[in-house]
Amino acid sequence: MSVLEQLITKLPKTELHLHIEGTLEPEMVMALAARNGISMPYATSQELAAKYEFGNLQEFLDLYYQATAVLVVEQDFYDLTWAYLLRCQEDNVVHTEIFFDPQSHTDRGVSFETVVKGITRALEDAREKLNIESKLIMCFLRHLPESSALATWEEAQPWLSLIDGVGLDSSERDFPPSLFERVFAKAREKGLKVVAHAGEEGPSDYIVQALDLLQVDRIDHGVRITEDDALMDRVAQEKVALTVCPLSNTKLCVYDDMAKHPIFTLLDRGLRVMVNSDDPAYFGGYVNENYRALVTSLNPSSEQIIQLVRNSILASFMSDELKAHWLEEVSKTAEQVLGE
Numbered sequence: 543m544s545v546l547e548q549l550i551t552k553l554p555k556t557e558l559h560l561h562i563e564g565t566l567e568p569e570m571v572m573a574l575a576a577r578n579g580i581s582m583p584y585a586t587s588q589e590l591a592a593k594y595e596f597g598n599l600q601e602f603l604d605l606y607y608q609a610t611a612v613l614v615v616e617q618d619f620y621d622l623t624w625a626y627l628l629r630c631q632e633d634n635v636v637h638t639e640i641f642f643d644p645q646s647h648t649d650r651g652v653s654f655e656t657v658v659k660g661i662t663r664a665l666e667d668a669r670e671k672l673n674i675e676s677k678l679i680m681c682f683l684r685h686l687p688e689s690s691a692l693a694t695w696e697e698a699q700p701w702l703s704l705i706d707g708v709g710l711d712s713s714e715r716d717f718p719p720s721l722f723e724r725v726f727a728k729a730r731e732k733g734l735k736v737v738a739h740a741g742e743e744g745p746s747d748y749i750v751q752a753l754d755l756l757q758v759d760r761i762d763h764g765v766r767i768t769e770d771d772a773l774m775d776r777v778a779q780e781k782v783a784l785t786v787c788p789l790s791n792t793k794l795c796v797y798d799d800m801a802k803h804p805i806f807t808l809l810d811r812g813l814r815v816m817v818n819s820d821d822p823a824y825f826g827g828y829v830n831e832n833y834r835a836l837v838t839s840l841n842p843s844s845e846q847i848i849q850l851v852r853n854s855i856l857a858s859f860m861s862d863e864l865k866a867h868w869l870e871e872v873s874k875t876a877e878q879v880l881g882e
């Protein structure tokens with residue numbers, strides 16, 4: 543095994559940008575459709591998987607929202623989340639911060655309670671049985687009006703003890719962060735962490751809006767920051783993390799070639815970037831596969847890979863004690879691997 547492959551598999555990692563609905567594998571779509579008596583416009587999981595060619599974010603989202611229709615009862619959300627957590631164990635992900643999209647379920651008549659109970663029961667089991675820690679981040683769909691986000695915020699109130707943060711996802715172009723200032727202010731007032739997708743397909747100004755208007759703790763994606771030199775300097779100085787998702791960016795044609803991905807340029811400029819899988823069932827792989835894709839196309843050094851992993855820990859919402867613990871583990875494991 544190469545040194546880089548050993549680092550990828552052996553270093554303890556966190557994942558900070560993961561949509562739980564994006565872990566719905568084609569086989570699970572078909573199994574849950576059968577279990578819930580839902581007819582889908584494809585006969586087999588292969589037929590569904592063959593549709594996973596996307597020209598842009600919207601083409602992906604159309605299929606992604608369609609597939610969520612198979613998630614109906616609490617056990618479905620449990621099974622979905624548990625399957626992802628088993629993948630975390632395989633990839634040595636020790637802490638994960640997962641997004642869920644309540645509006646994509648409540649709009650089809652599935653209750654908020656069903657969704658949140660199924661997901662959090664699996665997270666709790668993973669804590670006990672797999673030693674995997676987690677946070678839960680509720681995302682608002684930006685293609686829906688602010689009133690829908692505000693109503694979702696109200697629905698979430700009885701469950702806030704289970705929710706660590708709020709985020710903003712879905713179609714980015716023409717839906718700037720500024721539309722969601724009020725609901726984000728409410729979340730911040732309650733002490734929740736706040737994050738937002740910005741600068742994936744949208745302009746770098748959306749990153750500025752997310753920072754200044756939503757006052758986010760992290761930016762999700764954020765790769766279009768490369769268009770604004772002064773903003774790169776600001777984000778480096780303020781240590782705002784960008785949760786970068788390499789396979790997502792190539793699969794959704796943000797870059798036509800992984801060799802053009804700017805993650806190491808950003809890393810070497812001092813920005814706090816790390817590697818995440820976004821919607822791994824759709825984009826061709828979980829966290830370790832994202833690292834491998836970078837290695838194949840961009841020939842990084844061991845130090846760069848180790849720094850990405852350290853950033854994943856530094857940018858997480860875990861306690862300072864746990865951060866210190868995992869950073870120490872990274873150092874020990876890296877020394878072992880590099881000393882061999």
Ligand code: HPA
Pocket residue numbers: 561564599711712713714739742790820821
């Ligand atoms: O990559 C994404 N971008 C925006 N919204 C999303 N919802 C799931 N994945 C994504």
Ligand SMILES: [Zn+2]
Pocket residue numbers: 559560561711739762820
């Ligand atoms: Zn995302």
